[in-house]
Amino acid sequence: MNALRSLFSFPTKAVAAVLATPLALGLLSAGATAQDVAKRWGPTDPASTFGEDFQYLFWLITTLVSVSFAIVCVLLLIPVLRDRAKPGKKAHYDHGSSLHDKRFTAVVSLIVFVVLDAWVLVVAMKDLREGYWNIPAPDDEKTYKVEVLAQQWAWNFRATGADGEFGTADDILSTNTLVVPKDRPVSLNLTSKDVIHAFFLPDMRVKRDANPGAVNIAWFQPVVDGEFDILCAELCGYAHYQMHGKLQVLEKGVFDEWEQEASRLAVAAHDAEDTEAHWAWEWQE
Amino acid sequence: MSGDHIHPEPTSFLKKHVFSVDHKVIAKQFLWFGLIWLLVGGVMAMMIRWQLANPGSPVPVIGGLLFPRTGGVIDPASYNMLFTMHGTIMIFLGLTPVLIGAFGNWCIPLMIGARDMIFPLLNMLSFWTVALGGAVGFYSLFVPLGATEAGWTGYPTLSTTVGTQGDGETLWAVAVFLIGASSIMGGINYITTIIRLRAPGMKWSDMPLTVWGLFFTAVLNVLFLPVIGSAMLLLIMDRVFGTSFYVPASIMSGASGGDPILYQHLFWIFGHPEVYILILPAWGIVADLLSFFARKPAFGYKVTVGAMFAVTVLSAVVYGHHMFTTGMYAMLGESFMLLTMIISVPGEILFFNWLHTIWRGSLRLTTSMLFALGVIFVFGLGGLTGLYLATISTDIFLHDTYFVVGHFHLTMAASALFGAFGATYFFFPKMFGRMMSEKLGKLHFWLTIVPLTVVFCTMFISGYGGMPRRYYDHTSADYLVPLQHLNTITTHSAFLLGAAQLIFAWNFIRSRWWGPKASDNPWEVGTLDWQMPTPVPHYNFKEIPVVKTGPHEFSHPKLGDRDWIPQTEELPA
Numbered sequence: 001m002n003a004l005r006s007l008f009s010f011p012t013k014a015v016a017a018v019l020a021t022p023l024a025l026g027l028l029s030a031g032a033t034a035q036d037v038a039k040r041w042g043p044t045d046p047a048s049t050f051g052e053d054f055q056y057l058f059w060l061i062t063t064l065v066s067v068s069f070a071i072v073c074v075l076l077l078i079p080v081l082r083d084r085a086k087p088g089k090k091a092h093y094d095h096g097s098s099l100h101d102k103r104f105t106a107v108v109s110l111i112v113f114v115v116l117d118a119w120v121l122v123v124a125m126k127d128l129r130e131g132y133w134n135i136p137a138p139d140d141e142k143t144y145k146v147e148v149l150a151q152q153w154a155w156n157f158r159a160t161g162a163d164g165e166f167g168t169a170d171d172i173l174s175t176n177t178l179v180v181p182k183d184r185p186v187s188l189n190l191t192s193k194d195v196i197h198a199f200f201l202p203d204m205r206v207k208r209d210a211n212p213g214a215v216n217i218a219w220f221q222p223v224v225d226g227e228f229d230i231l232c233a234e235l236c237g238y239a240h241y242q243m244h245g246k247l248q249v250l251e252k253g254v255f256d257e258w259e260q261e262a263s264r265l266a267v268a269a270h271d272a273e274d275t276e277a278h279w280a281w282e283w284q285e
Numbered sequence: 286m287s288g289d290h291i292h293p294e295p296t297s298f299l300k301k302h303v304f305s306v307d308h309k310v311i312a313k314q315f316l317w318f319g320l321i322w323l324l325v326g327g328v329m330a331m332m333i334r335w336q337l338a339n340p341g342s343p344v345p346v347i348g349g350l351l352f353p354r355t356g357g358v359i360d361p362a363s364y365n366m367l368f369t370m371h372g373t374i375m376i377f378l379g380l381t382p383v384l385i386g387a388f389g390n391w392c393i394p395l396m397i398g399a400r401d402m403i404f405p406l407l408n409m410l411s412f413w414t415v416a417l418g419g420a421v422g423f424y425s426l427f428v429p430l431g432a433t434e435a436g437w438t439g440y441p442t443l444s445t446t447v448g449t450q451g452d453g454e455t456l457w458a459v460a461v462f463l464i465g466a467s468s469i470m471g472g473i474n475y476i477t478t479i480i481r482l483r484a485p486g487m488k489w490s491d492m493p494l495t496v497w498g499l500f501f502t503a504v505l506n507v508l509f510l511p512v513i514g515s516a517m518l519l520l521i522m523d524r525v526f527g528t529s530f531y532v533p534a535s536i537m538s539g540a541s542g543g544d545p546i547l548y549q550h551l552f553w554i555f556g557h558p559e560v561y562i563l564i565l566p567a568w569g570i571v572a573d574l575l576s577f578f579a580r581k582p583a584f585g586y587k588v589t590v591g592a593m594f595a596v597t598v599l600s601a602v603v604y605g606h607h608m609f610t611t612g613m614y615a616m617l618g619e620s621f622m623l624l625t626m627i628i629s630v631p632g633e634i635l636f637f638n639w640l641h642t643i644w645r646g647s648l649r650l651t652t653s654m655l656f657a658l659g660v661i662f663v664f665g666l667g668g669l670t671g672l673y674l675a676t677i678s679t680d681i682f683l684h685d686t687y688f689v690v691g692h693f694h695l696t697m698a699a700s701a702l703f704g705a706f707g708a709t710y711f712f713f714p715k716m717f718g719r720m721m722s723e724k725l726g727k728l729h730f731w732l733t734i735v736p737l738t739v740v741f742c743t744m745f746i747s748g749y750g751g752m753p754r755r756y757y758d759h760t761s762a763d764y765l766v767p768l769q770h771l772n773t774i775t776t777h778s779a780f781l782l783g784a785a786q787l788i789f790a791w792n793f794i795r796s797r798w799w800g801p802k803a804s805d806n807p808w809e810v811g812t813l814d815w816q817m818p819t820p821v822p823h824y825n826f827k828e829i830p831v832v833k834t835g836p837h838e839f840s841h842p843k844l845g846d847r848d849w850i851p852q853t854e855e856l857p858a
Contacts, residue, residue, distance in 0.1 A: 021780070021784050037766050037767050037769070038767055039767055039768075039770045040750055040767035040768055041746055041750065041771075042746070042749050042750050043682075043749060043750055043751045044751075044764070053678065054678065054679065054682055057676065057678055057679055058673070058679055058749070061672050061673050061676065061679065064672070065669040065670065065672060065673075068669055069665055069666065069669055072636060072640070072661065072662075072665045073662070073665075075640045075644075076640060076643075076658060076661055076662065078644075079579070079640075079643040079644050079645070079646060079648060080643070080648060080650070080658065083579070083643065083644070083645055083646050083647060083648050084647075084648050084650065085580070085647045085648055085649045086647070089647055090580075090647060090840045090848060091579060091580040091581040091645065091646040091647040091839060091840040091848070092581065092644075092645035092646070092840070093581070093582065093839075093840045093841055093842055094581065094582065094584065094645075095582045095583075095584070095585075095586065095837075096582075096584035096585040096586075096588075096638065096641055096642075097585060097586065097587065097588075101584075101585060102585070102588065105585060105588055105634060105637060105638075108633070108637055109630050109633060109634055109637075112629065112630065112633045113626075113627075113629070113630050116626075116629060116672065117626035117627070117629055117630075117672075120626070120672060120676055121622065121623065121626060121676075124622065124676045124677060124678045124679070125619065127678040128615070128619070128677055128678050131678065132677075132678060132681060133615050152448075192536075193536060194442065194447055194448065194536060195440075195441075195442045195443040195447060195448040196440055196441075196442065196443065196545060198610060198684075198685060200685075200751075200753065202682070202751035202764055203764075205681070205682045206681065206682075207610050207681050207682060207684055207685070208610055208612065209610050209611050209612060211545060211546060211611065211612065212442055212447075212533050212535065212536045212545060213532075213533020213534070213535050213536060213542075213543075213544065213545065214533070214544075214546075214612070216611075216612040217612065228764075229762055229763055229764035231751075231753055231762055231764065231765075232753070233610075233684070233685040233686070233753045234440075234685060235365070235435070235436045235440070235443065235755045236443060236448075237365075237434070237443060237448055237449075238361050238362055238365070238434075239361065240365075240755060240756065240757070241361070241755075241756035241757040241758050241759070241761050241762075242761050244761070244762045244764075
């Protein structure tokens with residue numbers, strides 16, 4: 001009988017036990033992750049020409065969205081705090097179906113569309129036309145072209161070398177490390193050997209899928225030199241989380257020296273018999 | 286029509302409780318089925334979160350049992366399997382059966398004054414098809430190489446034999462196909478029932494908004510589940526019969542030049558409406574609950590219905606925003622961006638009408654009402670963050686990061702789940718004849734909404750920090766190590782969120798058998814379902830009621846002391 005009665009009383013102990021579980025798990029995991037690294041609450045500083053536009057638009061949207069959400073919360077809280085049921089008090093009888101109400105709805109909708117959507121849309125279109133979709137001309141001397149062949153689980157890169165042509169002996173080949181010049185547009189051709197991967201340069205604010213069977217195009221222009229991470233952003237199987245590489249951005253003089261040397265070494269290492277290494281394709285625009 | 290003659294109630298256990306054609310029994314079957322799968326999917330989420338906060342440490346308590354070969358540590362393959370099955374289970378076997386199967390079956394006939402669904406046998410078949418789909422999905426966990434690891438989206442060529450060996454992926458596709466077939470059966474039934482079996486006098490504008498939400502969902506189900514069905518068939522053929530719909534010639538000898546992007550189009554033509562398939566019933570329920578517990582008519586009823594209709598139409602033409610990084614034609618991308626943003630207009634109208642409904646009401650903050658108000662908060666967060674992802678130039682960075690994970694969990698998971706919780710607390714007394722504990726219910730609400738907000742808002746920060754989703758271990762890349770502390774925050778909040786659901790499970794089970802007996806109309810609302818005795822008699826209505834009033838006539842000035850009126854009575858002149 002006591003057991004039955006306890007079913008109906010407020011189960012303080014059960015609730016306490018329920019709450020204690022995550023705390024216990026939390027203590028277990030706190031020890032496991034104690035790490036001595038600088039914490040970050042956002043991305044690293046942008047390192048490409050897209051960076052400023054991205055940051056601007058991101059924070060513009062954040063401002064608009066925060067203000068909208070604050071308005072919703074206030075309009076939610078006022079009736080919850082003010083309009084609780086009290087004895088003898090009746091709700092205001094209103095179907096909200098008058099012409100006045102419909103006009104009010106229409107005006108608010110229009111304001112929302114113009115302020116939230118149209119504003120963002122206009123900025124985004126400008127950014128796209130001037131940025132992501134303003135793909136640099138391939139025949140421009142300044143454009144540094146790279147072919148990217150993704151595979152489970154590595155990034156293969158091919159640059160033209162000194163002769164400016166793909167598929168020749170002096171092509172600079174590398175795996176998981178890509179060296180590019182600072183302040184020059186880097187144009188990418190991406191494809192995959194097996195499954196879909198996504199080439200993600202978080203510092204450059206660039207991401208593009210590498211699809212098997214087709215060549216995809218992307219570009220960016222680094223404005224900071226240094227070493228940055230390359231990540232895979234599309235689930236590609238077992239070691240998806242380990243499919244990362246390094247992007248090295250070099251100053252003009254340093255880069256030119258590196259390119260000449262790398263191209264010379266490439267010629268020396270070229271093996272006409274090794275067909276596996278001859279995967280270049282005709283440049284796609 | 287089923288209303289013309291009444292069959293006697295079946296007496297055998299099998300006919301009454303297992304192979305029943307009664308919509309009320311089928312609703313309960315869907316509810317138990319969905320809740321059990323939600324528990325399974327939830328435990329998987331907990332394991333995912335454990336791994337992310339403690340990469341490579343053995344899972345406490347259940348680890349040794351589930352991953353004996355690694356001493357309780359989740360290996361990368363099992364991790365991929367966990368998030369794949371978590372997504373599949375939550376969407377197809379958890380939320381869909383609860384929101385659409387259970388509450389669709391329960392609400393539609395009772396709220397429109399019908400004795401049953403128009404096709405009772407099809408209704409039963411719909412449940413047993415989804416049960417078979419669930420069984421196939423469950424079985425796939427035990428085949429050699431285990432269940433699929435290709436993500437719930439199952440993108441080829443990873444999901445073809447190029448990327449995934451074993452039968453797990455094939456069985457997954459079969460399961461999704463079966464579940465889709467079940468939804469189509471349900472959809473046809475719901476649409477026809479709502480059109481043909483409304484009680485005399487019930488105009489379209491007299492239907493509760495719950496029924497409207499379910500109606501639009503049924504339309505989307507019937508239109509778009511066939512698309513995922515065909516995508517799955519092609520995938521099965523690629524895997525089993527060696528065709529190459531999705532496999533390009535360049536990567537597999539013998540393939541005749543398929544295209545993996547074709548699958549993404551098919552998947553998202555279905556996949557985006559699927560978001561609304563899950564959220565529309567919740568929206569309908571929320572719109573009703575807000576009116577019921579604010580004791581005020583639903584503000585702008587027809588505008589609300591119009592907005593839900595607009596969302597239904599628009600949901601079909603925005604799917605491209607899932608594919609901005611695939612390399613689609615620039616102008617196509619821009620069109621999808623514009624169309625996606627237009628959805629915010631009907632979305633905003635719904636918020637406007639909900640907030641207006643509770644304004645100057647007489648609010649009864651029951652647990653159902655708290656969850657309905659919670660949807661406004663949670664969907665507000667989720668819906669507004671959609672703007673970042675609709676905008677191509679910000680989506681390029683945020684795509685496939687935790688930002689997306691936070692966004693879609695708040696919209697299609699948390700909001701739909703809140704709608705389902707609100708509906709469970711609300712319909713429970715009529716379904717099971719007993720009351721759930723309000724005290725535990727409120728505790729459940731607060732212990733859900735607070736950690737839930739922390740979990741998914743932290744994911745927004747991780748995503749903005751550039752943390753990709755579906756990573757086994759974020760500490761493996763230098764760029765992500767400084768973000769690891771966010772994983773710890775998310776995980777701890779997720780554990781609290783998960784534990785709080787045990788309060789719900791306890792409340793549900795205890796109240797089901799030992800709760801206090803419910804009166805016929807404990808919430809004092811006017812819709813037809815609450816005008817009948819509890820428990821609801823076999824064949825619902827001895828006499829089909831005649832509807833004379835709308836569903837939300839609360840606090841009419843001439844009603845006197847009682848602030849509500851049954852839909853079967855006429856408003857005082």
